[in-house]
Amino acid sequence: MCGIVGYVGSQESAGILVDGLRKLEYRGYDSAGVAVHDGKQLQVVRAVGKLKNLASVLQESPLKGTTGLGHTRWATHGRPSEENAHPHVAGGVAVVHNGIIENHLELKAELASGGIEFSSDTDTEIVAHLIHRALKDSERLLDAVRVALRQIRGAYALAVLSESEPGQLVVARNASPLVLGVGDGESLCASDIPALLEHTRDVIFLEDGELAQLSADGIKIETLEGESVTREPKRINWSPMQAEKGGFKHFMLKEIFDQPRAVEDTLRGRLDLENGDVVPREMGIDEAAAKQIKRVCLLACGTSYHACLAGRYWMEQLARVPAHAELASEVRYREPVFGPEDLVIAVSQSGETADTLAAMKSAKEAGARVISVVNVLESAIPRAADGTLYTHAGPEIGVASTKCYTAQLVALLMLSVYLGRRRGTLSADKGRDVLQALVEVPEKIRITLESKDKVFEVARRYQHVQHMLFLGRGLGFPTALEGALKLKEISYAHAEGYAAGEMKHGPIALIDEDMPVAVVMPRDSQYEKTLSNLQEVRARDGQVIAIVSAGDPESAKIAEHVLEVPVAPDVVQPLLTVVPLQLLAYYIADLKGTDIDQPRNLAKTVTVE
Ligand code: F6R
Numbered sequence: 001m002c003g004i005v006g007y008v009g010s011q012e013s014a015g016i017l018v019d020g021l022r023k024l025e026y027r028g029y030d031s032a033g034v035a036v037h038d039g040k041q042l043q044v045v046r047a048v049g050k051l052k053n054l055a056s057v058l059q060e061s062p063l064k065g066t067t068g069l070g071h072t073r074w075a076t077h078g079r080p081s082e083e084n085a086h087p088h089v090a091g092g093v094a095v096v097h098n099g100i101i102e103n104h105l106e107l108k109a110e111l112a113s114g115g116i117e118f119s120s121d122t123d124t125e126i127v128a129h130l131i132h133r134a135l136k137d138s139e140r141l142l143d144a145v146r147v148a149l150r151q152i153r154g155a156y157a158l159a160v161l162s163e164s165e166p167g168q169l170v171v172a173r174n175a176s177p178l179v180l181g182v183g184d185g186e187s188l189c190a191s192d193i194p195a196l197l198e199h200t201r202d203v204i205f206l207e208d209g210e211l212a213q214l215s216a217d218g219i220k221i222e223t224l225e226g227e228s229v230t231r232e233p234k235r236i237n238w239s240p241m242q243a244e245k246g247g248f249k250h251f252m253l254k255e256i257f258d259q260p261r262a263v264e265d266t267l268r269g270r271l272d273l274e275n276g277d278v279v280p281r282e283m284g285i286d287e288a289a290a291k292q293i294k295r296v297c298l299l300a301c302g303t304s305y306h307a308c309l310a311g312r313y314w315m316e317q318l319a320r321v322p323a324h325a326e327l328a329s330e331v332r333y334r335e336p337v338f339g340p341e342d343l344v345i346a347v348s349q350s351g352e353t354a355d356t357l358a359a360m361k362s363a364k365e366a367g368a369r370v371i372s373v374v375n376v377l378e379s380a381i382p383r384a385a386d387g388t389l390y391t392h393a394g395p396e397i398g399v400a401s402t403k404c405y406t407a408q409l410v411a412l413l414m415l416s417v418y419l420g421r422r423r424g425t426l427s428a429d430k431g432r433d434v435l436q437a438l439v440e441v442p443e444k445i446r447i448t449l450e451s452k453d454k455v456f457e458v459a460r461r462y463q464h465v466q467h468m469l470f471l472g473r474g475l476g477f478p479t480a481l482e483g484a485l486k487l488k489e490i491s492y493a494h495a496e497g498y499a500a501g502e503m504k505h506g507p508i509a510l511i512d513e514d515m516p517v518a519v520v521m522p523r524d525s526q527y528e529k530t531l532s533n534l535q536e537v538r539a540r541d542g543q544v545i546a547i548v549s550a551g552d553p554e555s556a557k558i559a560e561h562v563l564e565v566p567v568a569p570d571v572v573q574p575l576l577t578v579v580p581l582q583l584l585a586y587y588i589a590d591l592k593g594t595d596i597d598q599p600r601n602l603a604k605t606v607t608v609e
Contacts, residue, residue, distance in 0.1 A: 002098040003027040006069040006159040006169045009186025014063040017070035020195035028074025031085035035094035036068035046085035069159045071096035075377035078121030090128035092163030097124040099155035099176035102269035172211040180204040182233045187214040194243040202233035250596045252398030260442035262403040265392035266410045276431030278418040284371035284387015290422035294341035296323040303401040304347045309478035311412035319419035328359040338366035346372040349404040350605040351379025373411045437569040444566040448579045459587030471500040472520035479520045483581030491589035500533045511542040523549035524570040
């Protein structure tokens, strides 16, 4: 998830671009760059690190020119470095890109066989070369971009500036956001509305499969097939602060709603549905090693640990390998026994968590193969691992993790399928069923999010709650723990997650009319047993909030409140059932008025023990 901005008009563009990027820095911040056309040629400046580094280079050596584009990067292909920073240039064509080009390896090989040399590890540079090549046979930059796009598969929002056509930008979109700003004698584009608001409140949302040509005279939109599109601008009335959160009240809510996209991007280019398999490229473990593993150990802290608990089920079920999930802070002081037949998987959003890093290093020293599942590219954990499967959730700003949790679940399920296929424990047909269920998850999360008002009503009922229990079995257990953690982190209410089967062994003593109990009970193989727990809670006057599969007939008769998720195979349930619990925690906290994005005493990256 990167940020794009473009300007064409009569004002000096460099300052406008940097100001726009400042509003988009939440989308990525490992490097930034601008390309400006001074009427004769392109000038490009890039800098590693936060935007202030680029700003200070530009202050010392200002760029002149009234057409330009800029980018703030969240690395997905290639480590954060000046060479990998955007814009990427090929023969006078500068490109900035947000998204992932799925077929970049094939395209790179094809371009390389024609003698083209690359100066970065990015998928974006390939696009610049494709456009440059197409320009030789095209009358307009717009046509050359269209030719290039026909060769590309994947998600993109692109802005292109060519030395040969000063005074215009060409932009395109497929599955990554891009908004166009309609100004007075100027046109703009950006990944998000806040970057435009200083210049105009009239915006056009580019649709998937569309291109646009931006100039000082206005904006022309066409489809990929060449048909012209007429679309009236929309007037934006949000305050700048609201706009940065995309109209959401908090980053956390925005990130909860960003989950369908986070799941899609984490899956993108990694599935081989035909063979019921996962593409081996980034799995960090080859076939021979997958067969040799005798044990899997998943290591993490907090929310990432809850993802590991679900991962453990999948590893055992699909790859038939003994698996356990460990709190990294415990492992590192326990003198654990690791060896060459162990696969250790370190899971972390930030990639910097001190305990997870230390625990994985000690496993590695003991001879285990260590791979990681991480969101932040080139952070400490992937650097110390033998291989990494990155989650493409994009930057998470809210301290309480939401979209990175679901992206971690996706990555661990893919890894389990990958291991199962290599170890011969999962047939192509079964693998295909699991992956097909995963492909359907984003839409099912979208449907779940539509019932936000119902969750809000439940939150209103419990806004003053002091204690709450969360129960779940099997794959519902990690969801129960995660629901409880979300509630305590942001609302400061005391919450406990329990395996439903443990209820009789102690927590049932807590239940009375003042104790709300959230029961995770989708229609899965454990449903009947969890239903009995629900009845036991009701028999003691506990108030039940049941998280169920749509149309569940039993829970509605017994539970006080029913929150539905779409019907789905057991294996992907944790990706759905967690969503109402994230919303419940969010709305309770919001009604209480806590500082949701930065809850007291917490930090997003925990680099100390
Ligand atoms: C909870 C939360 C934390 C983190 C934990 C590990 O919402 O975000 O519990 O999950 O601090 O952090 P990472 O995943 O960065 O290793």
